[in-house]
Amino acid sequence: MIPIRYKRWLxxxxxxxxxxxxxxxxxxxxxxxxxxxxxxxxxxxRDHGAHPGFRTEWWYYTGNLRAxxxxxFGFQLTFFRHQLRPADDRRQWPQPASSWRTEQIFLxxxxxxxxxxxxxxxxxxxxxxxxxxxxxxTRAQDVRVFLRxxxxxxxxxxxxxxxxxxxxxxxxxxxxxKDPVAHGDRGYSRKxxxxxxxxxxxxxxxxxxxxxxxxxxxxxxxxxxxxxDHEYSTAPLEPxxxxxxxxxxxxxxxxxxxxxxxxxxAGGYHPASSGTLVAPDGTTTAVxxxxxxxxxxxxxxxxxxxxxxxxxxxxxxxAPDLDLRITTTVDDQEMIAAQSAGVTYxxxxxxxxxxxEGQEVKGRGYMELTGQVQAMDERL
Numbered sequence: 001m002i003p004i005r006y007k008r009w010l011x012x013x014x015x016x017x018x019x020x021x022x023x024x025x026x027x028x029x030x031x032x033x034x035x036x037x038x039x040x041x042x043x044x045x046r047d048h049g050a051h052p053g054f055r056t057e058w059w060y061y062t063g064n065l066r067a068x069x070x071x072x073f074g075f076q077l078t079f080f081r082h083q084l085r086p087a088d089d090r091r092q093w094p095q096p097a098s099s100w101r102t103e104q105i106f107l108x109x110x111x112x113x114x115x116x117x118x119x120x121x122x123x124x125x126x127x128x129x130x131x132x133x134x135x136x137x138t139r140a141q142d143v144r145v146f147l148r149x150x151x152x153x154x155x156x157x158x159x160x161x162x163x164x165x166x167x168x169x170x171x172x173x174x175x176x177x178k179d180p181v182a183h184g185d186r187g188y189s190r191k192x193x194x195x196x197x198x199x200x201x202x203x204x205x206x207x208x209x210x211x212x213x214x215x216x217x218x219x220x221x222x223x224x225x226x227x228x229d230h231e232y233s234t235a236p237l238e239p240x241x242x243x244x245x246x247x248x249x250x251x252x253x254x255x256x257x258x259x260x261x262x263x264x265x266a267g268g269y270h271p272a273s274s275g276t277l278v279a280p281d282g283t284t285t286a287v288x289x290x291x292x293x294x295x296x297x298x299x300x301x302x303x304x305x306x307x308x309x310x311x312x313x314x315x316x317x318x319a320p321d322l323d324l325r326i327t328t329t330v331d332d333q334e335m336i337a338a339q340s341a342g343v344t345y346x347x348x349x350x351x352x353x354x355x356x357e358g359q360e361v362k363g364r365g366y367m368e369l370t371g372q373v374q375a376m377d378e379r380l
Contacts, residue, residue: 030055030234030235030236031086032085032086033053033054033055033083033086033234034051034053034054034234035196035234035235036054036188036196036198036199036200036232036233036234036235037188037195037196037198038185038188038195039185039186039187039188040182040186040187040188040200040201040202041186041187042180042182042186042187042200042202044180045138045142045143045154045155045156046138047200047202047230048143048154048230049136049138049143050081050135050136050138050145051200051232052083052103052104053083053086054083054232054233054234055082055083055233055234056080056081056082056083056232056233056234057080057081057230057231057232057233058078058079058080058081058229058230058231058232059078059079059145059152059228059229059230060076060078060079060228060229060230060231061075061076061077061078061152061159061161061174061226061227061228062074062075062076062226062227062248062347062349062365062366063075063172063174063207063209063224063225063226063227063366064224064225064226064250064349064364064365064366065209065213065222065223065224066222066223066224067213067220067221067222068220068221069220071114071115071116071220072115072116072329073112073113073114073115073213073215073220073222074111074112074113074115074329074330074333074348074349074366075110075111075112075113075170075172075213075226076109076110076111076112076347076366077108077109077110077150077152077161077163077170078108078109078110079106079107079108079145079146079147079150079152080106080107080108080109081104081105081106081129081136082104082105082106082107083103083104084103084104084105085103086103102128102129102130104128104129104134104135105126105127105128105129106126106127106128106129106133106134106135106147107124107125107126107147108124108125108126108134108147108150109122109123109124109335109347110122110123110124110150110163110165110168111123111333111335111347111348112168112170112213112215113329113330113333113348113349114215115329115330115349118330118332119330120330120332120333120334120348121165121167121168121215122335122336123163123165123166123167123168124337125147125148125150126147127147127148133147133148134146134147134148141155141156142154142155142156143155149162149164150162150163150164151163157175158173158174158175158176158207159173159174159176159204159207159228160172160173160174161174161211164214167215167216168213168214168215168216169213169214170211170212170213170214171211171212172209172210172211172212172222172226173209173210173211174204174207174208174209174226174228175207175208175209176204176206176207176208177206177207177208178204178205178206178278178282179282180202180203180204181202181203181204181205181258181276181278181282181284182201182202183201183202183203183258183274183276184198184201184274184286187200187201187202188200189201189231189274190272190274191233191235191237191238191262191272192235192237192238192241192262192270192272193238193271193272194235194238196235197235197236197237197238197272198233198235199231199232199233199235200231200232200233201229201230201231202229202230202231203227203228203229203230203248203258203276204227204228205227205248205250205256205258205278206225206227206250206254206256206278207225207226207227207228208223208225209222209223209224209225209226210222210223211223225250225364227248227250227256227365227366229248237262238270240264240265240266240270241262241263241264241265241270242263242264242265242371243263243345243369243370243371243372244260244261244262244263244368244369244370244371245260245261245263245294245310245313245367245368245369246258246259246260246261246367246368246369247259247260247275247313247315247326247350247365247366247367248365248366248367249324249326249350249352249363249364249365250363250364250365251352251356251361251362251363252361252362252363253280253356253359253361254279254280255277255278255279255280255356255361256277256278257275257276257277257278257287257322257356257365258275258276258278259273259274259275259276259287259292259315259317260273260274260275261273261292261294263371269289269292269294270289271289271290272289273289273292274286274287274288274289275287275292275317277320277322285320287317287319287320288319291317291318291319292315292316292317293315293316293317293318294313294314294315294316295313295314295315296310296312296313297310297312297313297314297325297327298310298311298312298327299311300328300331300332302332302334302346302373303332304334304336305334305336305344305373306373307334307344307346307372307373308372309334309346309369309372310369311327311328311331311346312325312326312327312328313325313326313327314326320356320357321355321356321357321358322354322355322356322357323354323355323356324352324353324354324355324356324361325352325353325354326350326351326352326367327350327351327352328348328349328350328367329348329349329350329351330348330349333346333347333348333349334346335347343370343373343374344373344374345368345369345370345372345373346367346368346369346370346372347366347367347368347369348366348367349364349365349366350364350365350366350367351363351364351365352364352365
């Protein structure tokens with residue numbers, strides 16, 4: 001018997017296969033796509049919306065929440081947009097015309113970690129951006145990113161997330177405590193040596209969160225803190241980069257840290273690895289690779305994929321002054337790809353403690369680890 005949590009995934013995959021004839025032939029050629037080569041100079045709310053013409057884009061939410069009875073949870077909800085072919089390229093469209101025809105494919109990942117029970121639940125769905133199956137709507141007062149009945153709505157009073165799956169679901173309201181933070185040079189976030197190997201990248205680093213979680217028939221009223229990333233790009237990963245280790249941390253002194261390490265296949269980290277430290281008043285300090293020292297303290301081997309993930313870290317930064325120990329709340333928070341468009345990676349809740357600019361700090365956040373099961377040759 002097929003477990004119920006897989007039925008939704010299989011149905012989505014079946015729909016994609018049945019309608020495959022309406023897709024253009026995908027190409028590795030970047031000609032015709034937009035590229036990121038300098039500061040992005042975001043304008044909001046416009047840039048909360050989609051950026052067609054760039055090959056890949058994502059809206060990414062994570063958070064750590066506590067229920068009234070003290071139970072702790074981590075959650076993830078991510079929407080991916082992938083453009084298969086430049087919009088003005090009609091050379092390989094099949095005939096006759098089809099209402100399924102589109103350049104845009106959407107994939108959504110959701111996860112919930114029951115920290116006390118040590119259990120991690122996941123779901124995903126896929127749809128093409130047509131017939132109200134999935135898409136991005138820029139409306140008068142807000143932006144709505146959706147895939148069927150999963151959605152993120154970004155408006156003047158905050159963000160609203162809704163997701164329903166067979167095992168879990170949530171309805172959450174996220175109120176920004178700070179303005180969006182543009183990483184790198186006014187949003188221009190380098191991901192390699194060539195200037196075009198980059199993305200436009202901003203974050204809401206402290207979102208006060210409240211709402212409802214549903215898990216295996218139980219309902220929890222929760223509150224806590226969340227993080228939102230929005231990123232878009234065309235450039236593939238630079239040859240020699242296997243994947244990345246990404247951290248988003250929220251500290252009890254009102255500061256936040258985003259940091260990513262681009263992992264080289266030969267070992268070590270690419271010089272484009274970087275981060276941003278956000279002060280309580282929202283001002284930022286850039287973290288560059290020449291000031292970063294990162295040591296993996298413990299590995300966890302997945303019984304599902306065989307991948308080995310570094311789930312505990314000692315992170316030191318000389319400018320600004322950071323010395324942190326980061327560890328997972330639950331080892332098994334691996335996201336197993338159930339569909340052909342997916343990739344297996346680790347995404348989960350973590351805790352951090354140490355010293356930050358001379359002060360003792362504690363915090364919580366999320367960590368993403370890629371390239372342990374297969375090299376991330378996919379596009380950003």
